[in-house]
Amino acid sequence: MNEPTVHQGLAQGRVVIVTGAGRGLGRAHALAFARAGARVLVNDLGVALNGDGETGGSSPAGQVAEEVRELGGEAAVSTDDIADSEGAARLVRTALDRFGRLDTLVNNAGFLRDRMLVNLGEDDWDAVLRVHLKGHFLPMKHAAAHWRAEAKAGRTPRARIVNTSSGAGLLGAVGQGNYAAAKAGIAALTLVSAAEFGRYGVQVNAVAPAARTRMTERTFAEDMAAPQDGGFDAMAPENVSPLVVYLGSDAAEGVTGRVFEAEAGRVTVMDGWRRAAHADKGARWEPGELDDTVRALLATSPEPEPVYGAVSVDEARR
Template sequence: MSKLLDGRVAIVTGAGRGIGRAHALELARHGAKVVVNDYGVSAAGEGTDESPAHAVVAEIEAMGGQAVVNGADVADFAAAEAMIRQAIDTFGGLDILVNNAGFLRDRMLVNTAEDEWDAVIRVHLKGHFAPLRHAGAYWRAEAKEGRTRAARVINTSSGAGLQGSIGQATYSAAKAGIAGLTLVAAAEMGRYGVTVNAIAPVAKTRMTEGAFDTSAMALPEDNSPIVAWLASEEAGDVTGRVIEIDGSVITVENGWTHGASRDAGARWEAEKVGGALRDLLAEGPAPEPVYGTA
C-alpha cells in the first residue's frame, strides 16, 4: 500500500459506520492519522452511542495506524471547534477534513414536519459549515504565520441534492446547499492553501437500504479511493468540484451554468415573457429527471 497521505492529519465526521467508516480506514491505510468522529445516532438521528467510533479506531490501530475517537455533534458550533482543536493538540496539526455526517427523515414534502426539516438541515448543512469554519480559521492563521498547509476539504453532497429525489425534499435541499457551500469555500480559501471539493457517493448503506433497491449498489468502500486522492498533496490543482462516484464510474458534475439568454433592451413586458422563455427553454437541454419520477 502506498503512503499517499503519510504524516497527514485527518478528521472524518460520521465515521463510525458506512461510507464514513470506509473513508477513515482508507485514509489510515495511506498513512494519515485520523480523528474518527461519530455521534453514534441511528439513521434517523436518534440516540447516541460512541461505540462505532471506538471500533473504527481499534481497526486502524490493528493495522498499525494512529487514530482517536471524537464524539462531537458536528452541528454544535463549540463542539466542532473543540474537534478541530483535538486534532491539532493530539497530532500536531490538521491537513484534511472530510465532512460526511448526516441522517435521514424522509417524507413527501407536504407531510414533512418542521422539526424534521430543522433536524436534517442542521446535521447536514450546519454540520458541514461548523467544522469547515473552524478548520478554515486554523488554516488561515497558519498561512499568516508562514506555515501554509496543503489543506484539503472533501464535503459530501448527493445525487438527491444535484438532481432532486422524490420523498427527500429536506435531504435534497441540504445536499444542494452543501454543493453551493463547496463552491464558495473553494473560492474563498484557496489563498490559504486549501482546496475544497465535494463528492456525491452512491453506496449500499443503512441510509439507502429501505429507501431504494440496493441490490446492485456499490459498497461504501468503493467511494473512498477518490477521497484519499483528493485529500493528498498531489490534488492541489483540483478545487471547487463536485464529483459523483457510482461504483467504477466517476462523473464530474457540471452544476448550474448560464444557458441561452435574450435581452429585451428594456424592462420586459409580462405578455412577451412567455414566448421568449419558451424559445430559450427549447434551445437548452432538458433537465435530468428527479430521482423517483417515471
C-alpha cells in the same frame, strides 16, 4: 501497513478528520486514509439512522479507531456534535492536541428523515439541515480559522476539505425535500469556501456518492444489494473512498471548487448551474410577450436531468 493498495502512501503523514465515520461511507473513508498512511480522528455520535438517541453497545467511533490501529495506523476518537459550534471547535482542537497538526477534513456525517413535503414536519426539516448543512459549515469554519492562522504565520498549509453532497441535492429526490435542500446547500457551500479559503492554502471539493449505507440500503434495497455470485460489488461504500483519499491528499494539487459523482467504478465531474440560451430585449419585458420567448429559449436549452423518484403527470394520474 496491511492490505496494500494503489493509493498506499498517498496520504502519508497527513492528519485527517472524518465526521460520521462510525459506519458506512465514513468508516470506509477512515480506513482508506489509514491504509494511505494518514493518522485519523474518527468522529461519530453513534446515533440512530434518523438522528435520535444512541444505538447502544460500544461506540461506533471507537470500533473504527480500533480497526485503524489493527491496520497499523494511528487513530483517535471524537464523539462531538459537529453541528454545535463548541463541538466543532473541540473536534479541531482534538486533532491538533492529539496529532499536532490538521491537514484534511472530510465532512460526511448525516441522517435521514424522509417525508413528502406536505407531510414534512418543521422539526424534521430543521434536524436534517442542521446535521448536514450546519454540520459542514461549522467544522469548515473552525478548521479554516486554524489554517488561516498558519498561513499568516508563514506556514501556509496544503490543506484539503472534502464535503459530501448527493445526487438528491444536485438533481432532487422525491420524498427527500429536506435532505435534497441540505445537500444542494453543501454543493454551493463548497464553491464559496473554495473561493474564500484558497488564499490560505486550502482546497475544497465535494463528492456525491452512490453506495450502500444505512441511508440507502432500505430505501433502495434491490439496487443496493451486494451480488450473490461474488462479482464486483458496485454499491460497496469502499468504492467511493479512493476518490475521497485522492481529493484529501497532496496529489490533488490544483483541484478545487469541484463536485464529483462517485459510483461503483465511475467518477463523474458534475456540471452545475450554467447559463444556457438567453434573450435580451434591452428593455423591460411585458408579461404577455414572454411566453414565446421562454418557450424558444427552452427549445434550444438542454433538458434537465430527471428528479430521482419523479413520475410524469400522466403517470401520477393513473
